[in-house]
Amino acid sequence: MKSLLTMEGVDRTTLDSLLDDADEFFEVIHRPIPKVPALRGKTVATMFFEPSTRTKLSFERAAKALSADTLSFSPGTSSLKKGESLKDTVLTVQAMGADLMVVRHTSTGAAWRVAEWTGLPVVNGGDGAHQHPTQALLDSLTLRQHFGALDGLRIAIVGDIRHSRVARSDVWAFTTLGAEVTLIAPPTLLPTDLSGWPVATSTDLDEVLSEFDAIYLLRVQAERGGASVFPSVAEYRQRFGMTDARFSRLKPDTIVLHPGPMIRGIEIDAGVADDPRCKVLEQVTNGVAVRMAVLFQLLGGTRDE
Amino acid sequence: MRAVMSGDDMARALRRIAHEVIEKNRGVADLIVVGIRTRGGPLADRLAALLTEIEGANVPSGIVDIGMYRDDIDKRPRIELGPTEVPEDIDGATIVLVDDVLYTGRTIRAALDALADMGRAAVVQLAVVVDRGHRELPIRADFVGKNLPTSSSEHVTVRVVEIDGEDGVWIEGPDDREDEV
Numbered sequence: 001m002k003s004l005l006t007m008e009g010v011d012r013t014t015l016d017s018l019l020d021d022a023d024e025f026f027e028v029i030h031r032p033i034p035k036v037p038a039l040r041g042k043t044v045a046t047m048f049f050e051p052s053t054r055t056k057l058s059f060e061r062a063a064k065a066l067s068a069d070t071l072s073f074s075p076g077t078s079s080l081k082k083g084e085s086l087k088d089t090v091l092t093v094q095a096m097g098a099d100l101m102v103v104r105h106t107s108t109g110a111a112w113r114v115a116e117w118t119g120l121p122v123v124n125g126g127d128g129a130h131q132h133p134t135q136a137l138l139d140s141l142t143l144r145q146h147f148g149a150l151d152g153l154r155i156a157i158v159g160d161i162r163h164s165r166v167a168r169s170d171v172w173a174f175t176t177l178g179a180e181v182t183l184i185a186p187p188t189l190l191p192t193d194l195s196g197w198p199v200a201t202s203t204d205l206d207e208v209l210s211e212f213d214a215i216y217l218l219r220v221q222a223e224r225g226g227a228s229v230f231p232s233v234a235e236y237r238q239r240f241g242m243t244d245a246r247f248s249r250l251k252p253d254t255i256v257l258h259p260g261p262m263i264r265g266i267e268i269d270a271g272v273a274d275d276p277r278c279k280v281l282e283q284v285t286n287g288v289a290v291r292m293a294v295l296f297q298l299l300g301g302t303r304d305e
Numbered sequence: 306m307r308a309v310m311s312g313d314d315m316a317r318a319l320r321r322i323a324h325e326v327i328e329k330n331r332g333v334a335d336l337i338v339v340g341i342r343t344r345g346g347p348l349a350d351r352l353a354a355l356l357t358e359i360e361g362a363n364v365p366s367g368i369v370d371i372g373m374y375r376d377d378i379d380k381r382p383r384i385e386l387g388p389t390e391v392p393e394d395i396d397g398a399t400i401v402l403v404d405d406v407l408y409t410g411r412t413i414r415a416a417l418d419a420l421a422d423m424g425r426a427a428v429v430q431l432a433v434v435v436d437r438g439h440r441e442l443p444i445r446a447d448f449v450g451k452n453l454p455t456s457s458s459e460h461v462t463v464r465v466v467e468i469d470g471e472d473g474v475w476i477e478g479p480d481d482r483e484d485e486v
Contacts, residue, residue: 024386028373033422036373066373296373301383 003115003122004294006131007172015140015176021293022141022286029065029288039068042299045098047073047090047114048125049080049105054260054284055125055134059102062291068299071098086110087117094118100299103127121298123291129163135259136169137290140177142283143214146255151178154211158184158240159218159267162191162229166259167218171199182208185240188229205240209249217242217258217267233266244271255279306462310451312472315434318450319348322432323355325448330399333357335427337395338366341404341416342387347467349403352432367391369402374415395424401448405463407433410444435474437461 001014028036044063048056056072063070071093080089090101101118103111104125111124126132143150155174161167161183174181175198182200183190190201202208220236230236237243242256247269250256256268256278264270272278310318327333333356340349346368353366372378372386402416413431420426432448437455451474455461458479466472 021386024370024373024388027389031422032424036422037418038373038375038378296378296386297383300378301381 001297003111003124004133004298005111005115005122005124007133007136007169007176008131010133010172010176012176015137015173018137018290018293018297019141019144021296022137022289025062025065025292025296026141026286026289028292029285035065035067037067038296039063039066039299042066042068042099043071043097044068044100044102044295044299045071045073045093046102046125047093047104049075049086049103049110050126052104052125054287055104055132056102058284058287059123059125059134059291059295061288062295065288066292066295068099068295071096086113090114090118094120100295123294123298126165128165130165130168132165132169132259133173134287134291134294135166136173137294138283138287139166139170139216139257139259140173141286141290142257142279143174143179143255144177145282145286146279147213149178150174153179153213154182155179155214155216156182156184156205156208156212157216157218158205158242160189160220161185161218162189163221164218170216171197175199182212184208186230186236205246209246210251212254213251215242215250215254215256217256217262219259219261219263220266237266241266242268242272244269247272247275257283260284306475306477308473309453309476310434310474312466315450315472315474318434319351320355322448322450323352323359326352326356326401326430326432327360329430329447333360333362333364334399335397336364336399336401337391337393338364338401338403339391339416339420340366340368341402341412342368342370342389344405344463344465344468345403347465348405348434349401350467352401352403365392367393369416369419371412371415371419374418376411376415389419389423391423395420395426397425397427400426400429402429402431403433404431405434405465406461407431407436407444407446407449408439408461410440410442413444414442434463435461 046059060070100121102123102125103114108128108130110127115122157167184202184205258280338349338353340346349366353364356364370387370389372384430447433446434450435453436449437453460477462475
């Protein structure tokens with residue numbers, strides 16, 4: 001594997017090996033000295049052309065725990081403001097000595113372009129509503145830690161599927177690892193074309209609520225138009241939110257995941273968000289571990305394997 | 306491929322090493338035996354069991370994976386990582402590090418770094434089944450099963466029953482390595 005750009009088409013062996021390595025890095029980040037010298041001398045550039053808190057920090061934390069150096073780019077304070085192109089920006093950072101780039105961009109395919117231009121290993125840190133592969137890895141790790149394996153699990157992804165790169169990555173990772181996935185959303189928040197997706201769909205959360213081992217809640221993405229396709233926030237919450245009442249009707253061992261940032265009172269009630277069966281903070285910690293695994297595999301090992 | 310140690314030879318060498326460890330440390334107080342993955346793991350378990358048997362005091366064993374500590378990770382094919390499991394706090398402990406073959410010393414260097422990240426051992430000693438020479442670092446073993454003069458073009462294989470189904474040490478020259486991958 002030269003770059004990690006998408007979850008679609010990534011085979012089970014590769015996923016298992018990344019998750020197995022992530023288990024070892026999970027142990028590392030819980031040590032008194034949470035740092036190993038694996039990537040000493042390597043430089044990881046985080047090129048985030050779209051706002052991010054957790055993903056950017058998580059990659060930087062992962063790189064530093066592997067003893068890599070980091071170059072950090074944020075659009076607000078950069079020469080993009082002066083009109084420098086994406087291509088010139090990444091080539092400039094490459095010329096400073098980046099060995100790997102993590103790219104987040106509002107446009108689908110941006111990470112592929114950066115990989116072409118630079119020839120470097122690239123990790124897609126989220127491109128528009130398209131892919132977010134490390135999110136799918138950390139979600140898979142969280143499920144695997146809790147259930148032992150994803151084989152045979154029934155997972156619901158609830159909410160703004162249409163605008164969600166998380167859903168587009170999770171669907172492939174979860175099903176490749178043996179889970180069954182059901183997408184649950186109002187019709188206006190489902191993708192218009194679901195052909196080729198290995199999923200079932202439902203538009204009625206209450207009808208199927210008690211069937212699942214895990215409920216994956218998505219944020220309503222106002223910035224991608226997600227708030228304009230249903231009448232009101234209150235109605236969304238009433239039909240698709242994980243309210244305290246709905247939470248009490250789940251199977252007793254069902255867990256709730258969310259990619260963050262959570263908007264309490266819309267897709268998740270505060271009581272659910274703070275319940276031990278809500279794994280949001282475990283997901284965040286696991287994000288560091290899986291990103292360490294990804295950086296380690298992309299920067300370690302000979303390129304011509 | 307030529308056999309240089311039988312399973313019995315290995316068992317006798319491990320038992321001798323156990324006695325040497327006890328002699329050098331005047332017992333087994335605060336001793337932890339830590340094997341280097343992969344074949345150092347079962348060898349460490351065996352050495353700890355021998356020490357426990359001889360001294361009648363429980364000697365714990367663990368395993369350390371050095372994948373994250375190599376100095377050549379971008380010069381090798383993908384590195385398989387395995388768990389590192391050391392049962393006790395190593396601060397102040399006497400660590401006997403165990404590996405199958407001592408060669409360049411780079412594996413031991415990496416293992417020492419891994420141990421240092423776990424705490425500050427009082428002493429670290431090294432036990433190996435075979436010392437084949439050709440050191441590239443200033444590292445030596447405290448306990449050696451067999452000193453085996455080799456040329457760098459030869460290949461030394463240690464097999465352990467827990468992983469390979471048999472115990473023993475073999476040496477092969479550059480001409481008879483077709484069955485190697």
